[in-house]
Amino acid sequence: MPALEPMPGLRVVADPEAxxxxxxxxxxxxxVLRLAPDDxxxxxxxxxxxxxxxxxxxxxxxxxxxxxxxxxxxxxxxPRIEWPLPADxxxxxxxxxxxxxxxxxxxxxxxxxxLAQAAYADELAGRLG
Amino acid sequence: MAPPDTGHIVxxxxxxxxxxxxxxxxxILRAGETPAQGGTLxxxxxxxxxxxxxxxxxxxxxxxVRARPGLTVRRHPRVVMPPLPSVSDPDVTRTPAARETxxxxxxxxxxxxxxxASGKRAHVAAEKAGRRVLLLDAAEGQEVVAVYxxxxxxxxxxxxxxxxxxxxxxVATGAAEFHPVCAGSQLDGLLTAGAAAxxxxxxxxxxxxxxxxxxxxxxxxxxxxxxxxxxxxxxxxSAVVTADNSGTxxxxxxxxxxxxxxxxPRDMLARMAGDAPVRAVGPAAKEHxxxxxxxxxxxxxxxxxxVDDLQSAWDRGFGELELLKRASLAGVGTCQGGACLPHxxxxxxxxxxTVPPPFTARPASRQITLAEASADTYIDAFRRTPLHDEHLxxxxxxxxxxxxxxxxxxxxxxxxxxxxREAVSLxxxxxxxxxxxSGPDVVEFLERLYPCNVADIKVGRSRxxxxxxxxxxxxxxxxxxxxxxTRFVLSFTSGGAANAEMWVRxxxxxxxxxxxxxxxxxxxxAVNITGPLARTLLQRAGLADPPRFLGHVHAxxxxxxxxVMRLSxxxxxxxxxxxxxxxSIELWRALMELGADLGIRPHGLKALFGLRLEKGHxxxxxxSEMDSxxxxxxxxxAVRMEKPFFIGKPSLARTAPLPDHxxxxxxxxxxxxxxxxxxxxxxxxxxxxxxxxWTSPVLGHAVMLGWLKRTxxxxxxxIDGREAVVAPTPxxxxxxxxxxx
Numbered sequence: 007m008p009a010l011e012p013m014p015g016l017r018v019v020a021d022p023e024a025x026x027x028x029x030x031x032x033x034x035x036x037x038v039l040r041l042a043p044d045d046x047x048x049x050x051x052x053x054x055x056x057x058x059x060x061x062x063x064x065x066x067x068x069x070x071x072x073x074x075x076x077x078x079x080x081x082x083x084x085p086r087i088e089w090p091l092p093a094d095x096x097x098x099x100x101x102x103x104x105x106x107x108x109x110x111x112x113x114x115x116x117x118x119x120x121l122a123q124a125a126y127a128d129e130l131a132g133r134l135g
Numbered sequence: 136m137a138p139p140d141t142g143h144i145v146x147x148x149x150x151x152x153x154x155x156x157x158x159x160x161x162x163i164l165r166a167g168e169t170p171a172q173g174g175t176l177x178x179x180x181x182x183x184x185x186x187x188x189x190x191x192x193x194x195x196x197x198x199x200v201r202a203r204p205g206l207t208v209r210r211h212p213r214v215v216m217p218p219l220p221s222v223s224d225p226d227v228t229r230t231p232a233a234r235e236t237x238x239x240x241x242x243x244x245x246x247x248x249x250x251x252a253s254g255k256r257a258h259v260a261a262e263k264a265g266r267r268v269l270l271l272d273a274a275e276g277q278e279v280v281a282v283y284x285x286x287x288x289x290x291x292x293x294x295x296x297x298x299x300x301x302x303x304x305x306v307a308t309g310a311a312e313f314h315p316v317c318a319g320s321q322l323d324g325l326l327t328a329g330a331a332a333x334x335x336x337x338x339x340x341x342x343x344x345x346x347x348x349x350x351x352x353x354x355x356x357x358x359x360x361x362x363x364x365x366x367x368x369x370x371x372x373s374a375v376v377t378a379d380n381s382g383t384x385x386x387x388x389x390x391x392x393x394x395x396x397x398x399x400p401r402d403m404l405a406r407m408a409g410d411a412p413v414r415a416v417g418p419a420a421k422e423h424x425x426x427x428x429x430x431x432x433x434x435x436x437x438x439x440x441x442v443d444d445l446q447s448a449w450d451r452g453f454g455e456l457e458l459l460k461r462a463s464l465a466g467v468g469t470c471q472g473g474a475c476l477p478h479x480x481x482x483x484x485x486x487x488x489t490v491p492p493p494f495t496a497r498p499a500s501r502q503i504t505l506a507e508a509s510a511d512t513y514i515d516a517f518r519r520t521p522l523h524d525e526h527l528x529x530x531x532x533x534x535x536x537x538x539x540x541x542x543x544x545x546x547x548x549x550x551x552x553x554x555x556r557e558a559v560s561l562x563x564x565x566x567x568x569x570x571x572x573s574g575p576d577v578v579e580f581l582e583r584l585y586p587c588n589v590a591d592i593k594v595g596r597s598r599x600x601x602x603x604x605x606x607x608x609x610x611x612x613x614x615x616x617x618x619x620x621t622r623f624v625l626s627f628t629s630g631g632a633a634n635a636e637m638w639v640r641x642x643x644x645x646x647x648x649x650x651x652x653x654x655x656x657x658x659x660x661a662v663n664i665t666g667p668l669a670r671t672l673l674q675r676a677g678l679a680d681p682p683r684f685l686g687h688v689h690a691x692x693x694x695x696x697x698x699v700m701r702l703s704x705x706x707x708x709x710x711x712x713x714x715x716x717x718x719s720i721e722l723w724r725a726l727m728e729l730g731a732d733l734g735i736r737p738h739g740l741k742a743l744f745g746l747r748l749e750k751g752h753x754x755x756x757x758x759s760e761m762d763s764x765x766x767x768x769x770x771x772x773a774v775r776m777e778k779p780f781f782i783g784k785p786s787l788a789r790t791a792p793l794p795d796h797x798x799x800x801x802x803x804x805x806x807x808x809x810x811x812x813x814x815x816x817x818x819x820x821x822x823x824x825x826x827x828x829w830t831s832p833v834l835g836h837a838v839m840l841g842w843l844k845r846t847x848x849x850x851x852x853x854i855d856g857r858e859a860v861v862a863p864t865p866x867x868x869x870x871x872x873x874x875x876x
Contacts, residue, residue: 012717017658019573019651044651060574060621062651067717068658105513123657124716125518125539133513 007082007134010070010120010127016051019044020061028056037119039098039111047109049119070127076116082134083110083120104133142204153202157337160185160197163208165339170197171210173321173370174314174436175394175474178330180273180501181311181401183437183469186211194469194502199273236504237295238511243267246288246301248279248404253417254307269299281498282306282404286411291503296510303412306405310398310418314436314474315347316429319366321436328395331356342390345375349395359387365431366392398423399477406496425477428485435475437468445482456483456491466494469502520565521660521719529737536740537630539566544739551738552832555705555746558734559666561726562743564711565719568613568632569655570639573622576648581615581623584642586765586774586781592617597685597700601773602627602635603783607764607790611635612755616687616700624698624713630756632656642782659698660719664726665709667876668733673699673710675729681710684875693725703874705743706750706867745829748838750874751801751864758799758826758840764790767797769864796846799826801838801864802854806830808837809855815841816853825854831866838866 015032018025022043030036032050039047047066048054054063074083086104091112099110106126111119122130143150144162153162160170160178170176174184178198188209189195197208245261247254250272261268271277271290277297281289286304290297312327314320326334326341328351334341335354344356347363361377364384368374375392378384400423405415414420429442440463448462456479459465465479466472472479476493484490499508518539526533531542542563545551554560572580581589585600592598597616604610611631616624627635636654643650664672673681676693687700698713714722727735738746744754753759753768764787765774775781776788800823802815808828815823823842830837839859843849850861868874 014717017653019571019653045653060649060651062571062573062622062653064571064653064655064658065715066658067715068655102513106516123518124521125657126516128519128523129516 007131008072008074008078010072010122010131012067012124013049013069013071013119013121015047015049015066015069016054017064017066018046018048018054018056018061020046020056020058020063024056024058024061028054030054037111039109039121041098041100041109047121049121068124069121070124071119071121074118074120079116079118079120083118086134104130106130106133142202144202144204144206144208146208147210154337157202158198159187159189159200159202159206159208161334161337161339162202163197164334165337169323173323174433175320175325175327176330177312177314177327178333179311179327181470181473182314183474186469192504196501199278236506236510239292239295239297240299241269241297242300243269244302245269245305246271246286246299246303247305247307248282248288249307249309249417249419250274251307251309251417253309253419254305257305257307257416269301271297271299278501279404280501280503282408282411282413283498284409284411286408286413289498291501291507296507298511304404304408304414306402306413306415306419307417308401308404308415308419310421310423311401311473312398313394313396313426313477315363315366315394315396315432316426316434316442316475316478317363317365317432319368319372320432322366322368322372323370324368324372324389324391325366326391326393328354328393331391331393341393343388344391344393345387345389346393346395347375347377348397351393351395354393356393357387359385361385362427363394363396397426397477401473402493403471403473403496403500406493407498407500423477425481425484425490428481429478434478434482435463435465435468435472437470437474438464438466440465440475442482445479449486454487456480456494459483460494471496471500518566518657520563521716522563522565522662522723525720525723526563526737531737531739534740537566537628538633539629541566541629542737542739544741545737548739548741548745549832551736551742552745554734554736555666555707555738555742556833557667559664559668559672559730560736560738561723561730562663562665562705562738563661563723564663565660565716566629566632567656567661567711568611568625568627568629568635569659569661569713570625570627570636571618571622571653571655572625572639572650574648574650575621577621577623577650580643580646580648580650581625582778583646583780584639584782585615586778586783586787587615588775588778589615589623594619595682595686595688597687597702599702599773601765601770602631602638603765603781603787605782605786606762607783607786608762609755609759609765609768609770610638612753614700614702616698628755658716659713660716661711661713662719662723662726663704663709663711665703665705665707665738667707667873668730669708669710672726672730672733672735676726693722693729695722695725697722703871704750704752705746705874706752706865706871707746707873708876709874744827745831748827748829748840749831749833749865749867751840751866753799753840754827760842763797763799764795766791766795768799794846797842797844798848799840800843800848801862801866802841802852802859803834803862803866804837804839804854804857804859806837806857808839809857813855815843815859817845817849817851820845822849822852833867838862840864 031053037049109121140155170185244266245268332351364376453462526542534543602611613626682701695718700711703709808830822845825841827840
């Protein structure tokens with residue numbers, strides 16, 4: 007299993023319509039995960055422009071994760087998911103992986119970004135082997 | 136390489152030779168000893184009369200374990216249960232050694248349990264029909280211990296556990312032999328007919344053998360005719376007494392009694408399955424005759440339940456099989472009714488004219504270890520703060536608390552306590568719940584959510600708040616910190632944070648208010664700097680003007696961006712530094728270095744709980760109960776009933792005029808602190824219990840919080856056999872000078 011690395015970015019909670027129209031900037035590719043209609047985790051983002059004066063915009067350092075190929079995802083993660091994955095790609099999926107709360111960015115390639123709160127990093131890494 | 140088939144096992148420290156194919160029980164019997172101490176042996180795995188500890192695992196049926204060189208066996212003492220491990224060292228922070236158990240998984244159309252004639256027939260028929268079939272036979276080392284809905288079959292194998300999903304399950308486990316129930320049935324030297332046949336085949340000398348009932352084929356013995364009355368002997372049977380139809384008793388001297396008393400279906404796995412497609416076949420499905428109702432002796436050898444015990448429970452109204460089981464404990468022991476169930480059914484039938492169906496069977500049918508039960512299942516994941524490894528490096532003894540691993544102490548909780556009281560100390564409070572709420576309706580929302588005033592909290596200020604449910608019961612507490620006119624930070628207890636977040640979100644949605652919520656509990660770490668030199672340390676770390684009591688600022692500390700909050704849970708000056716988790720180690724190390732000459736040391740939960748107790752601070756969830764109102768906790772001061780509305784206000788208003796009979800109260804007692812949870816006595820009755828207890832170093836006596844649940848509330852009570860005095864809280868620094876210093 008590839009090592010879980012810090013996945014810094016931005017966390018933004020705002021009106022859903024404003025989030026739909028938000029613009030993101032980062033030093034590298036930005037991957038925006040809509041964790042809820044009003045909640046976005048933008049991995050790799052350093053700045054956002056959003057039309058919501060009450061938006062909560064915070065630098066996010068609390069996640070770790072790993073970009074997995076389709077083969078790695080099938081070998082390490084899929085057997086440890088006990089809930090049905092959505093069929094759409096790309097999409098966000100959230101639930102327990104090996105009994106640990108986690109988030110998945112499922113890509114069209116079959117690969118995935120596996121994310122978990124850093125507080126669970128040791129537990130998740132240990133359970134995934 | 137297979138182990139040698141002869142050699143020695145070690146039983147209670149002494150070597151005992153075994154022969155090829157010997158089980159542990161047979162090896163012990165071959166040596167002229169007994170595997171357990173008393174009771175009929177079946178040597179078929181049906182009863183609990185040969186239980187031993189084998190290679191450190193208790194409750195093992197020695198008849199089901201093949202002897203192998205060096206196997207270490209300890210016989211259980213003549214008590215119902217083997218002794219529990221010593222608790223003389225109650226160090227909850229020590230993790231026991233783990234025993235890994237592997238799990239194999241399979242999916243088939245049919246599982247056949249049992250490799251006898253019926254099982255083999257079912258197996259062959261299914262294979263001929265082209266079905267994927269798996270035969271699990273305990274004799275071949277695949278012992279099925281559970282059948283769950285699905286059905287899923289769980290078996291213990293030689294290499295671990297096997298979990299099989301199957302379309303159908305056939306239980307072909309045969310029948311078990313009756314055990315005798317009469318006076319003397321707990322003596323040594325009693326064998327079922329099947330056990331006697333096995334021992335004879337193994338070449339074990341049974342001595343002078345007498346059979347009662349149907350004798351086993353091929354085993355030399357004399358038959359004692361008539362009805363079994365009792366066994367006689369001291370420790371081991373020396374005679375069996377039978378009676379003819381006229382009641383005339385005949386005593387037959389012997390070394391061994393062999394009992395062919397009848398059969399009962401071995402159908403526990405089929406009864407375990409509920410509505411799942413599971414069926415019994417062969418003898419396991421046959422409705423055998425019940426034994427005669429017992430009149431004397433031990434019915435349930437596992438629990439030691441006698442006929443008199445059954446009668447006592449019956450006389451108290453437990454006149455039904457499931458109730459009788461619970462009241463007498465017959466059938467709840469290690470064999471799960473394997474020995475006693477036919478006798479209990481017969482005993483009830485004699486009193487009710489109805490033969491009750493067998494009681495419900497539940498997994499597991501055999502004693503399995505916790506490692507086997509939990510193999511390949513996930514327990515709750517406990518979180519680690521970013522400072523976890525720092526704590527370990529400092530000698531921290533970690534324990535689970537509120538869903539997190541937290542340092543209980545660092546080797547000397549008293550030194551940690553004094554660092555807080557007299558110098559400066561760091562505490563890891565990263566586990567606290569932290570929500571950001573923002574929006575045009577946020578003040579309206581918080582006014583409805585909390586029983587305290589919110590609108591008048593100025594930017595840069597904070598307020599302690601209780602969180603109540605609709606019934607006015609305290610469900611959590613924390614701080615409300617105002618960042619600007621429409622943005623607040625809310626803190627919650629470590630264990631209550633997740634529920635608090637859901638609570639907040641639910642009410643925002645219910646009320647349709649425009650409020651955004653971001654949970655930063657795991658995105659921000661927090662360090663508490665506390666002690667009379669805390670301010671000095673902060674200034675050294677670059678914060679020239681730390682906030683005053685209940686103030687908060689966003690500022691860099693030792694180069695790390697922090698939200699600095701001035702409050703106090705320890706009773707001393709304290710500053711919580713909330714900061715990004717990826718900067719936590721950097722901040723912690725900088726503070727420890729800057730405070731080295733100030734006597735800084737970290738403190739764990741043990742010291743923290745003592746410090747808070749001296750201040751009388753309530754920990755919601757530890758001191759409070761599910762229905763604790765602010766009044767019961769002595770925290771009416773945190774409720775503003777003049778507000779037009781807050782969650783819980785209608786209930787509090789309705790109950791305010793009523794007398795209350797519960798109160799969380801402070802107590803003091805000379806000397807050492809009683810154990811937390813100790814009962815509180817008054818007038819010869821238990822009137823409450825202790826929720827928090829601490830031998831206060833600064834006060835020189837014990838201080839406690841505890842519940843009084845009888846009125847009139849007494850002034851003096853008895854705790855731990857000593858007189859304790861009701862005392863106001865805070866016990867220490869009641870004016871709060873030190874916290875505000």
